[in-house]
Amino acid sequence: MFNTTLTAEQRLGKAVVDIMANPKYVALAGILMIGDRTIEDDVPTACTNGRDEMYGRAFVEKLTDAELRFLVLHESYHKLYRHLTTWQHLYKQDAQLANMACDHVINLKIAGDNRDGWAKLPEGGCCDDKFTGMDSAAVFNLLKQEQEEQDSQGDGSGGDGAGLDSHDWEGAQELTDAEQQDLARDIDEAIRQGAMVAGKMGSGGDRSLEDLLQPQVDWREVLREFVSTTCAGNDYSTWQRPNRRYISSGIYMPSGISEAVDELVVAIDTSGSIGKRELTAFLSEVKSVCDTVNPARVRLLYWDTAVCRDETYETDDMATLAQSTKPAGGGGTDVECVPRYMAEHGISPQACIVLTDGYLGGSWGQWTAPVLWCLLDNNSARPTVGKYVNIKSSNL
Numbered sequence: 001m002f003n004t005t006l007t008a009e010q011r012l013g014k015a016v017v018d019i020m021a022n023p024k025y026v027a028l029a030g031i032l033m034i035g036d037r038t039i040e041d042d043v044p045t046a047c048t049n050g051r052d053e054m055y056g057r058a059f060v061e062k063l064t065d066a067e068l069r070f071l072v073l074h075e076s077y078h079k080l081y082r083h084l085t086t087w088q089h090l091y092k093q094d095a096q097l098a099n100m101a102c103d104h105v106i107n108l109k110i111a112g113d114n115r116d117g118w119a120k121l122p123e124g125g126c127c128d129d130k131f132t133g134m135d136s137a138a139v140f141n142l143l144k145q146e147q148e149e150q151d152s153q154g155d156g157s158g159g160d161g162a163g164l165d166s167h168d169w170e171g172a173q174e175l176t177d178a179e180q181q182d183l184a185r186d187i188d189e190a191i192r193q194g195a196m197v198a199g200k201m202g203s204g205g206d207r208s209l210e211d212l213l214q215p216q217v218d219w220r221e222v223l224r225e226f227v228s229t230t231c232a233g234n235d236y237s238t239w240q241r242p243n244r245r246y247i248s249s250g251i252y253m254p255s256g257i258s259e260a261v262d263e264l265v266v267a268i269d270t271s272g273s274i275g276k277r278e279l280t281a282f283l284s285e286v287k288s289v290c291d292t293v294n295p296a297r298v299r300l301l302y303w304d305t306a307v308c309r310d311e312t313y314e315t316d317d318m319a320t321l322a323q324s325t326k327p328a329g330g331g332g333t334d335v336e337c338v339p340r341y342m343a344e345h346g347i348s349p350q351a352c353i354v355l356t357d358g359y360l361g362g363s364w365g366q367w368t369a370p371v372l373w374c375l376l377d378n379n380s381a382r383p384t385v386g387k388y389v390n391i392k393s394s395n396l
Contacts (some may be wrong), residue, residue: 091167
């Protein structure tokens with residue numbers, strides 16, 4: 001029921017206290033303490049930048065206590081799941097669908113935990129059972145597919161609305177590097193403490209908090225960052241794109257630019273665990289990255305216990321890379337053969353990208369160029385050389 005004797009600020013504070021007092025949400029206590037939480041007159045519903053939360057006064061005043069508890073939980077989960085940083089690439093594709101995808105994931109979780117009505121989804125919230133068990137990227141892809149099908153049939157209505165709240169994606173990007181590092185550290189510490197307290201109380205926690213200590217990172221963004229950073233030379237400098245390393249200190253310095261990106265090697269494990277769908281999606285993203293950095297050459301090396309096929313794509317050939325490639329292999333898994341093959345054939349790329357499941361028969365190899373490991377469906381693999389990022393096949 002409505003509580004008309006308290007101000008919006010008081011009701012918001014009461015909702016937070018109610019959540020912290022509920023044993024079911026003991027693991028959220030640390031997350032609830034991160035950032036500022038304010039009532040704003042010009043906010044239509046509610047939003048967060050991943051650290052701070054803003055609630056619209058008029059919106060809060062019309063909610064029941066149960067709905068307000070749901071709303072506070074909703075914003076807390078955005079922070080807990082790091083939605084505003086992990087899924088920036090979805091926002092850049094379609095802001096509305098990105099909002100809806102993140103909201104479906106959160107609302108299904110909260111609704112499933114509160115079938116007794118202690119927290120109730122406000123009217124207009126996205127919460128479709130068909131997305132149960134999916135992450136935001138998987139939901140986004142399905143929503144986008146449905147939208148495209150509707151458009152092809154002449155129904156331009158798109159999605160079913162923008163979701164329960166708005167998401168301050170721009171505000172998340174405006175946080176300085178130092179602020180983002182502090183936020184990541186605070187969230188990690190809150191998760192660790194929450195898991196510890198939940199374990200002592202025997203509540204089992206809010207969800208598998210151990211998974212959140214290794215948050216999902218957008219592999220596409222990692223791939224782009226690796227290639228652009230590794231291949232950014234210093235042939236000359238430009239003031240048009242300030243060096244981000246110094247901006248947080250109030251110092252503007254030019255960034256280096258290279259007009260000559262020579263060769264990238266993409267080494268693909270064909271031992272049997274990587275299917276055609278995963279390969280096509282991965283190579284399409286590699287091609288997209290190449291459109292940005294414009295390498296003179298991309299070399300695909302298919303390997304199992306030896307390099308089974310060597311394909312070279314010059315600048316003019318890259319448009320059809322994903323469609324024209326012919327994978328070869330299918331035996332064991334020994335990535336040591338790749339740097340050995342490169343040494344034998346005088347291949348000296350600026351960077352190497354390796355797609356593998358990480359279940360290797362030998363070591364991670366001896367590499368003479370920077371290497372990024374894209375590990376498919378294997379969170380336990382820990383390469384001893386280079387950088388790595390985990391990929392879920394469901395997100396390809």
